[in-house]
Amino acid sequence: MDTPVFVNPPAAAIAECLRRVRTIAVVGLSAHPGRPSHDVAAALQRMGYRILPVNPAISAALGETAYADLAALPLVPDLVEVFRAPEHVAAIVDDCIRLRLPALWLQDGVIDAVAAARARAAGIFTVMDRCVWRDRVRLD
Template sequence: MGGCEIPEKNATNQEVREILKSAKTVAVVGISHKEERDSHMVAKYLKDHGYKIIPVNPKYKEVLGETCYPTLKEIPEHIDIVDIFRNVDAIPGIVDDAIEVKAGCVWMQLGLAQNEAAEKARKAGLCVVMNKCMKIEHARMSN
């Protein structure tokens, strides 16, 4: 596998708007407790804008005042969006977990795209956003 790919197919602006409008819970996979990290800043922004954040990282018990889970499979509630902040090589496994827990959407952050995993997610009924930042898209669509 290796580096980031160019998305062969991606959500349109209208689809992104609908995803952001309808979603309530966002599992942030690969979140860091370090405030200067993108994953932390994006999660804090989303939490400040009314989304329920579910941190996912086996290193932590809690991030941003929320219980942190080691994997998506341990989360005891429905996940609307799986927001991925991990190395591109980890994406296929995360997508498999997102499909298994019946998440609504897989969102690969800015700089992340994996076409094979994206196609697998779409075939399983999940919407897919690649190479976009939720914080940037939310702020852009709020204007």
Template sequence: MDKLTDDQIRDILARTRTIALVGYSARPERASHRVAAFLAANGYRVIPVNPGLAGQTALGETIVASLADIPEEAQVDMVDIFRRSEDVPPVVDDALAHLPHLKTVWMQLGIAHDGAAKAARDRGLDVVMDRCPAIEIPRLSA
């Protein structure tokens, strides 16, 4: 597993504009809900992805069922994954297949999958594992 420097993480966060957040929850007590709200409050466009909530609205966006449902013109830069580690490979495969502007695959705290990370890196993407942007943003801007 590659260890990214603070400058690399800072660069990823600075160039990111649109984030597809896979595993979004409408429940405010869930980490995915809090992180999505934090990212939106910090100027990122967050497109929530959750098949059980598809068609509903959150953070000013329509929740989509899958990454394939996000139009190309959304220009998603990052996919932020809130799924168990063993569920990451199909998410990364979908991201690689359907998000042509993708630059970063981000796996949340406690989530890592070396095989999926290698597939993304082999396509020229940056990969962050076992970190949370809602922790990294305040830490790196302090």
């Protein structure tokens, strides 16, 4: 079977998503400064986004309680940002679909076209292989 071709939404749709978002669940957020997930999430937090760490290996990051998985979150995030290896994306997409989460962002290098296409088919706004922070900076 051929791998589906996944094309990111147009720039205007990405900008609209980032303007609408207020809470971001960061799957794979590290508590260690210097790690890309930590630095990007910290920068987004400074921009005014509420960051919800999702990582079963930590209890907190960036002054927020960490949660073991998306189902454990106390609220529905506006966006799920993924900093996990591509082989974990399919299961994360399963959770996003099951929980009816509105938007999914696969960070630079996190590429799974099949899972991204499945998320989009389920009605989830999906961006793949882009940096949410860089896209957000371009809005200013």
